[in-house]
Amino acid sequence: MGSTELLITLDRASGTTLQQQVCDQVTALVRAGKLRPGDALPASRELAQQLGVSRTVIIRAYELLRAQGVLTARRGSGTRVAELPATGSAGASGGAPRTRAVPPVPTPPRPTDDGNPLWQPWEPPPVLRRPGNVLDFRHGTPALAAFPVARWRQSMHEAYGRADAAALGYGPAEGSAALRAEIATLVRQSRAIDAGPEHIMVTGGATQALDVLVRMLVGPGDVVVIEDPSHTVLRQVFGCSDAAVVPVPVDEEGLRVADIDERVRAHGHDPEQVKLVYVTPSHQFPTGFIMSQTRRRALIAWAHERGATVLEDDYHNEFTFTAERLPALAAESHRDTVVYVGSFSKTLFPALRIGYAVLPPHLVQPFLGIKWITDRLTPTVSQEALADFIATGAYARHISRMTRLYRQRRRRLLEALYEHLGAEVRISGEAAGLHVLTSFTGARGVPEEEIVRRAAGHGVRVYPASGYFVLDPPAEPTFLVGYAALPTARITEGVALLATAVREARGRS
Numbered sequence: 462m463g464s465t466e467l468l469i470t471l472d473r474a475s476g477t478t479l480q481q482q483v484c485d486q487v488t489a490l491v492r493a494g495k496l497r498p499g500d501a502l503p504a505s506r507e508l509a510q511q512l513g514v515s516r517t518v519i520i521r522a523y524e525l526l527r528a529q530g531v532l533t534a535r536r537g538s539g540t541r542v543a544e545l546p547a548t549g550s551a552g553a554s555g556g557a558p559r560t561r562a563v564p565p566v567p568t569p570p571r572p573t574d575d576g577n578p579l580w581q582p583w584e585p586p587p588v589l590r591r592p593g594n595v596l597d598f599r600h601g602t603p604a605l606a607a608f609p610v611a612r613w614r615q616s617m618h619e620a621y622g623r624a625d626a627a628a629l630g631y632g633p634a635e636g637s638a639a640l641r642a643e644i645a646t647l648v649r650q651s652r653a654i655d656a657g658p659e660h661i662m663v664t665g666g667a668t669q670a671l672d673v674l675v676r677m678l679v680g681p682g683d684v685v686v687i688e689d690p691s692h693t694v695l696r697q698v699f700g701c702s703d704a705a706v707v708p709v710p711v712d713e714e715g716l717r718v719a720d721i722d723e724r725v726r727a728h729g730h731d732p733e734q735v736k737l738v739y740v741t742p743s744h745q746f747p748t749g750f751i752m753s754q755t756r757r758r759a760l761i762a763w764a765h766e767r768g769a770t771v772l773e774d775d776y777h778n779e780f781t782f783t784a785e786r787l788p789a790l791a792a793e794s795h796r797d798t799v800v801y802v803g804s805f806s807k808t809l810f811p812a813l814r815i816g817y818a819v820l821p822p823h824l825v826q827p828f829l830g831i832k833w834i835t836d837r838l839t840p841t842v843s844q845e846a847l848a849d850f851i852a853t854g855a856y857a858r859h860i861s862r863m864t865r866l867y868r869q870r871r872r873r874l875l876e877a878l879y880e881h882l883g884a885e886v887r888i889s890g891e892a893a894g895l896h897v898l899t900s901f902t903g904a905r906g907v908p909e910e911e912i913v914r915r916a917a918g919h920g921v922r923v924y925p926a927s928g929y930f931v932l933d934p935p936a937e938p939t940f941l942v943g944y945a946a947l948p949t950a951r952i953t954e955g956v957a958l959l960a961t962a963v964r965e966a967r968g969r970s
Contacts, residue, residue, distance in 0.1 A: 764799075
């Protein structure tokens, strides 16, 4: 069965974004019964051509509609109208059953290629012709082959050796006392945050910390401000709440704080309704920009004046490649305005699933109450092993080794990109983190999907970045290029093949 034609009319003179107009009109069609559960919607490319808009507008609209439970997307069946909850049978008159407002509950993330953790708003990349020899520039994956497994196994052995019956039972919801003490020392030494263990909550990764904070801080009628661009999974986390999510652009200095009020009002809200502002100041995702000291102070002052909370996600907190490193936002004055969230997924390994939140005193008990309800505790023995790993100096030695390794790989990536593409490439985010944002300025007008397809033909996997942008998608094909998991020789080979793919795509455009 083909897709249903959508009767959508866009008003470009309206103050409402084109993306939101698509969302509103699709929702109205569903509620009016003109789109029914199971109906297939046009592919994003087809609808974009029909409406004369960028495909990114449709991709983002479909993504938000999935987050609201209006649409579903499954591999092989496309995008369809979600099944509505049962509302009872039709009356004796045989009339159509009544429809209900769709609750804001997202569908589970669809399977993505090779387990990529990103809930991708675009189709997965094509099958590689050389699947056994993949040159994968995936971002967010550390150099797992360099992790000291034997030393970690020793810490696990120590943790189990010390464990008694009580340690194997239900531990405290706030986390291991030993681990919280070690985290307090880490953030004080590396991020200048002066917080005692009683202000630190251990979580099941950083994502759980974000989820608990959203449950705790925002409700109907509230506003959450996020950076644009930002991670699609992040937008899903905040989109599950009853709050309005308002993107605010970033530039080379980070979040444009002076634009917050204007952007919030443009979405029909009062800036006083903002309860949460999410930022990644030490390495903005995905641009890699580092928030300037001026912007940091302006953001803290803005939030403090309005009684809002700043959520500082320091996801690449240990890996900075510049001589000067700014302290965390949570180390600034009015630090009771800031919640600092960190994780060991990038510094150690993702499967560990241990993150943490450093909270102002007034948020400790509310956070603890919600965490206790949602999962009771984070696995205790793993926490004890991590505490031992940190206390014995193994963690510091590992970070030192990884910083040297990543610096080498990062240098090789940048050199190779400039060697092969020269002035036809623009790179941002090289000062910190485990990826760089790479725009192929010489291939303007070439679809990202074409470069992905041609790169796959050469055994190279790359990841488009346009889906992270809501307000101002890049004018040229742009990709997140991760380098942490690739040896320098593989980086050299991969960039050469990628450059060939870009030239081939450009020649066919």
